[in-house]
Amino acid sequence: RVTVFAASSLTSVLTEIAEDFEARTGHDVTLSVAGSATLARQILSGAPADIFLSANPDWMDAVSAEIVPGTRNDLLGNQLVLIAPARAEPVTLTAAALGDRLRNGPLAMALVDAVPAGTYGKAALRHLGLWEPLAAQVAQTDNVRAALALVALGEAPLGIVYATDALVEPRVRVLATFDPASHPPIRYPVAALTDRSVSRAFLAHLAAARAVFKQHGFEVLP
Amino acid sequence: MSLSVRLTHRFPGFVLDTAFEAPDGVTALFGKSGSGKTTVVNAVAGLLNPDAGAVTVNGRTLLDTENRLNVPTPKRRVGYVFQDARLFPHMNVARNLGYGRWWGGPPDQAEMTRVTQMLGIDHLLHRAPLTLSGGETQRVAIGRALLARPDVLLLDEPLAALDATRKAEILPYLERLRSDAKLPILYVSHAVAEVARLATTVIVLEDGKVVRTGAATDVLSDPATVSKLGVREAGAVLQARVLHHHDDGLSELQTSAGRLFLPRVQVEIGTTLRVRIPAQDVILSRARPKGLSALNILPGTVTSLRQGDGPGVLVQLASGTDQVLARVTRRSAQALDLVEGAACFAVVKTVSVARADIGSDHAADQRGDV
């Protein structure tokens, strides 16, 4: 039995991979999903986790004392996209055009100072010189899925989410993909917290599950 | 008809099944503890929905279950003094007293003062009900009902918690209300003296049934009622007309049986009063007695003798057109050879005709005798 603590944005893909692992090895996988911060703090408090998959390198750094040396690696990458409700017109990435779009509602993002998708988004906008003009119109949600939901419901005319999120939500369309250079690289580090064979087996299984990750829109890092 | 009540109601283990009609004035509800008095009053107030029945007050139908008529309590305009006072705990005494005023017309400061002084609660106006003594609480409850200027007063043992002196102050006020305001009053009490003084009509309840109903004069001088009232409470009520007020504090009254001297009554000469003479306060003598301190000696003829459980005999005398009741011992009855038709004298002490037993006669008021 292996216990995996994973950032909640990885829920669906990990569920699929875990089932596959169970089928292959006969080991039970217990998947506990929550925000990376929550999980990291729990690990620091001695949570009985074997594997930690964080949505952000900072929280992996924070638990570095707990991880089995040599097991950390950046497993996945992702891309940041600007989305709008499915029937929306394309828009150019200028302050004027975006501001015009935002007259009927806010720009939905995850918490820009706390949740990874938000911090990446803020960096990207700042890089494009758009943060200052748009900052006042940003509605921040406690996780990126909530931002996606706001756009899907039409409450927010624009949103910034991961490409993986936009992929599976038919009610939104991607208007633009932010240049990876415009924000710090999006990385999902993974590490083993226990030096058990099953932990290592699961890590290996993750590394081998490239196809599944790709299918969910993730970038699989070498 | 001032008050007409017909009720049936069933509690587990108790069945109320009463019907009575009472003319204008005070109707006394009399009966042992648990006989159904409060239940009747609650039904009149609309606080109890009886299984079936009808209630009419002064020609106004308040309840008629057959015709599905049921006037809600606030529209019934009753002034109810509850057996348990039920003051509003969050209002001081003054606000309790003023509560009913809003539908009784604009506040009348003079009346407020009169009532609070009569009840001796004028110094309590700013007090919280929870800090009042038992009697004070009951007096505030009386004041609250009176000041609401109701169409009918329901008094459920209003004076039980009060001392004799205080009672003697409140009773004349109620009496005046009855006569001046022509307010029908339903009065529950255990004290015959109170009832006799006020009541025009007496209803005796037993186990939820009416066992006796009639004019107060009749019911209270009927030996058959005595067992319901308790031995000490029997007595006759005479009608008497005020003839003269003497300087020594006595009033002289004319009854059909002869003259009576009573402690001064504060009414005009010519007024007809109701005077109650408790049977136990009457001494009988075959010859006209002399040299006694008792001033009232009424001649009469024995009409019935009724032997009770104890050593006493209840003797009913015809005296003029009125009746006098006397309780004597069997031994005395034999010694005096009292038999039906025997002529004898009833000796009544002046002061034993208590002030509380004198009331202005309401029926007489109505006939315009005053």
Add this chain to the structure above:
Amino acid sequence: MSLSVRLTHRFPGFVLDTAFEAPDGVTALFGKSGSGKTTVVNAVAGLLNPDAGAVTVNGRTLLDTENRLNVPTPKRRVGYVFQDARLFPHMNVARNLGYGRWWGGPPDQAEMTRVTQMLGIDHLLHRAPLTLSGGETQRVAIGRALLARPDVLLLDEPLAALDATRKAEILPYLERLRSDAKLPILYVSHAVAEVARLATTVIVLEDGKVVRTGAATDVLSDPATVSKLGVREAGAVLQARVLHHHDDGLSELQTSAGRLFLPRVQVEIGTTLRVRIPAQDVILSRARPKGLSALNILPGTVTSLRQGDGPGVLVQLASGTDQVLARVTRRSAQALDLVEGAACFAVVKTVSVARADIGSDHAADQRGDV
């Protein structure tokens, strides 16, 4: 000393400042509404913490503010019948009655039956208190206090809500408790008849102060107390010894003044009783009257005449070693030429000595007279 009370307490607008000592037996607390009776009883029960004072019952100090002694209420073992019954609303009547049992020893089914039958509540045992009538509630409260087998009984107007018949059933029971169980009783009441029957000692309160205290016999026959009691309530208490029970339902008693005939009293021959003769029921005559239905004629000498506000005069007679009070009119007093030292006869109707006014004499019991 059975009961010693010294209390000072200040409410806004009311100051209690009382001290009295009462010997064994029943101590009656008498006074107008708001005079502080309940406050005293609460202090004895420990429900009120007076500003200062001391309370001793049967030699046991319950409170002594100077020595910072304050026995908590549950340890005081009082049986308190509250003016407002205070039944436990969530328990049925039976459980209310049984509540005090656990420190009174094991439950005594016979006593339970006796008390509930005496109070007429045996058919109510499974009822919820909220469904009881006013009088039923009060009776259950009495039963609850009695069944707790307390060391001292505190009765705050326990019989106010009850009819005469029911009172007549409960009083002898209390009397027996006083005599058999030697239970000190503090009894608050407005009814002099009740008080006279039961009380060894009478305390009269006025505005929080003790204005009169003494043996019941003295206080109730003292004309000076009359004004505190109300005119109708004055009366003398005689000691009398049962001589004979006659077949016609009368008992013959010997007093220091002469023989008395009373309705049969259910006590053994030789018992000493306390007999109260209300002043208003006594007729005076200069000559020994003849041919009257009244059986009791006591000779005496006028010792004082006291003119009241009204038309009446209160006449005190020395009759044997006892005293008799009579209320007559001024007119009669003049007609009979009643002056101090005049010899005259007091006429008392047999039946006017109410059963409720006869009590077994507790002091006599203690002297071993019985």
Add this chain to the structure above:
Amino acid sequence: MTPLEWEVVSLSLKVSLWATALSLPFGILVALMLARGQFPGKQLLNGIVHLPLILPPVVTGYLLLLTFGRRTPVGAWLEETFGLVLAFRWTGAALAAAIMAFPLMVRAIRLAIEAVDPRIEDAAATLGASRLMVFATITLPLTLPGIIAGAILGFAKAMGEFGATITFVSNIPGETQTLPSAIYTALQVPGGEASVLRLVILSIILAMGALLVSEWLARRVGRRMRGS
């Protein structure tokens, strides 16, 4: 306090006070219906009132979004008719807080209404007071301790509400960023504990103040009843 903290605190107070004040009359009404009413669907109403307690706050927030969002019929109607926009506004935060606090409020008030002795109300009725008058002059004042308790529970809950609020109105600094949102934000950053602590202490101070005021009020009410 930094200006930012001050903004968050004053916004939180505004939201909580409005939430409490606006939901109190409804709370009293619903409590009265549940305590005294006899109508079909009473248990359903009872259940609906409890829903925000039972459901995870996120769900409640999501349901609010589905009901009161600008694109929904209700949201559009509110905006057209009253010019009232809830989505992404502090008004929406107040609504979310009010709804989350509602079951607590209703319970406390209902309990107090049920404790009022109906015999006292009967007495008022005999004195001519209509049902409404009885309620206003007798039941309501006697329920005051419960209403105070309900209000303070509601206020405290409103101060602490996070999940439904952020889901419904997001976190817009100066508009919808209440204390809990600010605290949550700070908690997500490694090393944010110090600012979390400051904000938590601010919350506690505010709530404690409200608590003390409510206790004082309740004591006053109680004292008045037991006699000056």
Add this chain to the structure above:
Amino acid sequence: MTPLEWEVVSLSLKVSLWATALSLPFGILVALMLARGQFPGKQLLNGIVHLPLILPPVVTGYLLLLTFGRRTPVGAWLEETFGLVLAFRWTGAALAAAIMAFPLMVRAIRLAIEAVDPRIEDAAATLGASRLMVFATITLPLTLPGIIAGAILGFAKAMGEFGATITFVSNIPGETQTLPSAIYTALQVPGGEASVLRLVILSIILAMGALLVSEWLARRVGRRMRGS
């Protein structure tokens, strides 16, 4: 219900019932102290009891983690002495739920205790009942409606608790994944709305059942007092 749903439901019920049952005695005790006690620090206790309401649940959860985590002195002591592990166990979920529900419970019970007529208690004291006996035989039974209300509020809150629970004991299926956590998880899955709906409906059914039982109980208690 799928086996997974069944697991979640039964865990939620277990957690909520234990949370309610274990906190009820403390709730009664604290309510009694607050309603009747006179001691220094009373307002402090009052404040502490309200804390879980005021603070965002995440903070409460974090504080629990800092207090009862396996590496903390308290956590270690509990484990050594009683073999009781709270962190990341259903027991911890019950503790979190209990603490979150505590203020609601205490308020309801306190309100009911304050409504008990002290004159009735005095009567019991004159009949020889010690303070403890008076409490057990008079105050407590008369407070029963409030205790039932407190218990049901607590239970409902425990059923809906999410923030503190997930922060303290994480979201471990079969061990700490209660209904709200499961709903959260389902919300993270694209297209998870259907399973969210199923879980929400399950929550509502359970809570409604509990609510109906509590109303029935309260009516029984009330009826007994007003006479069979």
